[in-house]
Amino acid sequence: MFLFISGAEIVFILFLVVMIFGADKLPEIARGLGKGMRQLKDATNEVKSEIQKSADKNGVDTSFTKDIQKEIGQVRDEIEDFSGSVKRKL
Missing domain, CATH: 1.20.5 (Single alpha-helices involved in coiled-coils or other helix-helix interfaces)
Structure with a gap:
């Protein structure tokens, strides 16, 4: 389940993206989104790691x-x- 969006809605959104940006820009947009998601995941994991280290250090x-x-x-x-x-x- 992807944010309660059905398959038809995803196809419609992709259609709009293609119409607005053009097919030649899609790989660039996808790379940018992927890179951004990776950075967000890495930052989240880093924060979790720091919290865990701090908790372990303080005996929590x-x-x-x-x-x-x-x-x-x-x-x-x-x-x-x-x-x-x-x-x-x-």
Whole structure:
């Protein structure tokens, strides 16, 4: 699921991008978006690493976060299962 956007909406957005920027600019735009996403991911991982190092240095127990992430994952799966059955009924 990509931000609750259906396949038809993605195709329409891609069509608009091609019409606005032209097909010859698409690879350049895709490279720029990919590079930006990579930089964002690297920055996020760096912040997480610094927080973890600081917590370890100060003796803060962060093991509970794994349990929270597991619970969030289970709730997300349950919501997706429920919303999938509702979408099929509509």
